Each structure stands twice: as structure tokens, then as C-alpha cells.
Amino acid sequence: MNMQAYIYDAVRTPRGRGKANGALHTLSPLELGAAVLRAVPQRGGFAPQALDEVILGCVEAVDDQGANLARSAALAAGYGDSVPGFMVARFCGSALDAVNAAAAKVMAGQADGVVAGGVEMNSLVPMLVGTGGPSVSDVFFNDLVLQTPQGVAADLIATLEDFGRDDVDAYAAASHARAARAQREGWFEGSLVPVHDANGALMLAHDELVRPETTVQSLAQLKPSFAESGEKLGFDATVRYRYAGVDSIRHVHHAGNSSGIADGASAVLVGSAAFGKQAGLRPRARILATASAGTDPCLMLTAPVPASQRCLARAGLTAADIDLFEVNEAFASVVLHYMRHMDVPQEKINVAGGAIALGHPVGATGGMLVGMALDELERRGARRALVTMCTGLGMAVATLIERVAQ
Secondary structure (H helix, E strand, O other), X not given: OOOOOEEEEEEEOOOEEOOOOOOOXXXXXXXXXXXXXXXXXXXXXXXXXXOOEEEEEOOOOOHHHOOOHHHHHHHHOOOOOOOOEEEEOEOEOHHHHHHHHHHHHHHOOOOOEEEEEXXXXXXXXXXXXXXXXXXXXXXXXXOOOEOOOHHHHHHHHHHHHOOOHHHHHHXXXXXXXXXHHHHHOOOOOOOEOOEEOOOOOEEEOOOOOOOOOOOHHHHOOOOOOOHHHHHOOOHHHHHHHHOOOOOOOOOOOOHHHEOOEEXXXXXXXXXXXXXXXXXXXXXXXXXXXXXXXXXXOOOOOOOHHHHHHHXXXXXXXXXXXXXXXXXXXXXXXXXXXXXXXXXOOHHHEOOOOOHHHHOEOOOOHHHHHHHHHHHHHHHHOOOEEEEEEEEOOOEEEEEEEEEOOO
């Protein structure tokens, strides 16, 4: 069986600052997840009991994010006893993998209506707290292949690709400018779900991390964030052992050109044509293809290129056939590398800004990117968008969508 998987809606919370002073910090991941799950059937005007499944991604599924947030958030959102749920974990690609899993279920005829997305509150559960031992960055697979800290890997990409500090800072400043414009002109408003507390008080209605005043000159004042871990902790030496042609690592990344730490949740409604007809919904897009790929876990952040190539090949398309790209801005060099190796101009990538400006609630970002791509396709009257994300341990996920003209 090979059915079409349609996207009927995509919503997200605003991205809150992922620290103790963030607007969402006093809430729980359960409340954030329930907020977006509740919004989907409310916006669509259908009973949530019509859904077959809830699939959520989460990177650090421990403490307040532990157990099965997909099921507990569905119950908290009023979905009732009949709608099950499960979690997906592929580091930063978790929510995008959740959307892909939903599409696979629908395409295989094993589900008709699925809500997929993710939840992450970095202000409550910091990254790497759930490793249960040495940090992931300390894990050696053998004498040659290791997982480096992501920041050092981003700097290694800059070194290998000859991206200078001006290059990565210029990209970061552009991300803030684009996000500020999108926020100012209301591009996000159709998909944002304002977050309230249990008493109904508004906690956050807009993305909290965007800094419109950011310039290349202001970013130039920031010191590199990963030079110390690279040089003093020995990761630079290990990377040079792996890449013998590299004499020294060019440490160019810092807080201003890396993804912002954030809290947030996302939800995407994926279903069959029959589900949409029964629920009285019109499809906004179809999912044409999905893919995942792996590359060297030492370099780590370059897998979006092979994942995208594999995804495009499955659809019988090339990068030239794609109108818009959402490439998660884990670090500026990741996107610069992608543009170079996929031969994609910057005007097609992250046109409303990305995680450098908006923040990266890691387990939820993939669903947010799908929604941003869909909104932009509709706003521009464009046809196709490709969403892709790098993840830890040298992997990436990709999703290709096509707008359904109304």
C-alpha cells in the first residue's frame, strides 16, 4: 500500500529563552506539549478521538521530560483514553523524525490521522544531563573515530571549508535580520500558540530570543566559545589525529553564531485523504519523501547534505527543483557548508531566520521547521520545501514537502 501523507496543520509555541530567566521556565514540558496538542483539534474543528497516534520527539527524556510525554500530554490535552502515543529520540532531529514516522504510518495504511512534533525545555533539563555517565562528547568508538563536542566539530567544518570569522558572523547577523523582519511583519502569527499558565495568565506570545540590533560588528566583540575545550581539553589534538592535514582548528563559533538555548513545543497534523475528508479538513501540503543519513561522527554536522540528496533522489528531484530550504542553524558553518555542497543560494535558505536568532528547543525544532516551511510556501505561493537537521553522532534527517494549492 502506498498512500499519500498530507499535512493538515502545523503549530508551535513561541520559543522561550532556555534559562531560568526565560518566560516559560516556570511551566512544565507536559504543559507545553499539551498546549500544542490541544490547539490542533481546536483549530481544525474535529474531535481528537479521531486521531490514531501522537508521536513526540524529546532529546533529554529524563526528570520532568521523562516517561512518555506523548501519551501524558495527549491525556492532559483532552484526547481521551483511546489515543496512544510514543516518543522518538534522535538528538536534534527527534521532532522531524516524529513527523517522518507519522508520514510512514499513513503511507503504509497503518494510521489515518497522527499528530507529531516534539517538546524540549532546556531551562529545566539541560543538554547531556541524561547520559548517565561520561558526557557523549567523551565516548570513544575506537582509536580513530570519536564524538567530538559539537562546537569543536562546527569549528572543524569552518577550518576544512575555509570559513572565516567574518563569514560565520555575517550569516548569523543575517539570521537575526530575517527573524526580526518575520516577527515584525507577522509571518509567524498563523502558527503560534500563545502559552498560558494553569490560571490562564499569558506567559509568552512571541519568540523571545530574537535580537534585531545584531550586526557583524557587535558579533565581532564575542570571544570564541570552543577554543578552551578544543585546546585545553585536548579535542583539537584528537581531531588533528583524525584529520592529519589540519594543522590547527579555526575557532570561530560563539554564542552569537550558534543556535540559541530555548524552550518550546511543536505539533504537525499528518493524515490520509480519508482522514481529512472525514474531519472536514483541506490539506495544506503533502510529504513527498523522507530520509536519514550518517557521516563521520568526529566531523558530525555535515550529514544534512547526504540526507537531502537521498531524500531528493527518492522523489526524483534535484536541489534546483526546491523553492525553499529549512536547514537547522545548529551553527553558522553547518548552513554555509550545506549551501556550498548542495549549490543552494542563501536567498532560498531559512528565509524567516533560524535557530541562531529564534532559538533551538532541540527535541521540538524539527516540527517547528516543517511549520515554518509550510507557512512560507503558502505566503510566497511556492511549491516545494526541503527541511533538514544535523544531529549528534554524525546523523541527519530530511523531509520534503509540496504545497497543495487551494
